[in-house]
Amino acid sequence: MKVATWNVNSLNVRLGHVLDWLKTRQPDILCLQETKLEDARFPRADIESLGYQVIFSGQKTYNGVAIISRSPLADVLHDIPGFADVQKRCISATVAGVRIVCIYVPNGQSVESEKYQYKLAWLKALTVHLQNEIRQHGELALLGDFNVAPEDRDVHDPAAWEGQVLCSAPEREAFRALQTLGLKDSFRQFEQPEKSFSWWDYRMNGFRRNLGLRIDHILLSDTLAQRCRGCTIDVAPRKLERPSDHAPVVAEIA
């Protein structure tokens, strides 16, 4: 089973890239973030025409998540139960017995910002919720844009980013709290090239100079992690015309 996550930074703009990617890479599951589309405008038919099913939770201008799957999506859940939030950042479903949780973690803007406090509260609520989900489902995959670079090696210039949003100690602690639930960072189960990133700033030729961060992740519960045979970042779509600033992350599970 091939599972993937991709922050597309507007599905309206990136629909062509997504459809091409589905055709060539043939994932079983693709989680999307930052669709920036109200549900009424979601391009369901385009995705279904490729033999996929899709569920989505979106809003105008900001946020928006979706799960695309070859197999039926059951027990669909929108948002994080018990966490009052108008922002569409989480959608879950069960596929072939595996609980799939697609997240778009708040950016946080800066560590002094109220948005940063919202981010930490959001991550805390997610962690509490996932504890229950893991208890109920056993096999769970958490995929998405975490907006956290877990370690210094996930940052092109750790000194410049030290203590900044996406890299601060509380954010990294929140990431480790998810791992403490028994979720493994599938990317780090394998040997990887140095300076592997999943996001590069549009500005200053960030991609060409590989000035990036690894903030998009696939976390797997124990038995899935044991069956994981590889995890890679597909930089090819980042080289296309009008790319998303994020690249897809892909995990292969036996």
Place this chain on the structure above:
DNA sequence: ATGGCAGGAAGCTCCTGA
């Protein structure tokens, strides 16, 4: 030097992202 891209909604400029 806080900028530098990009997307979206609004409207000829702003907010947000990371």
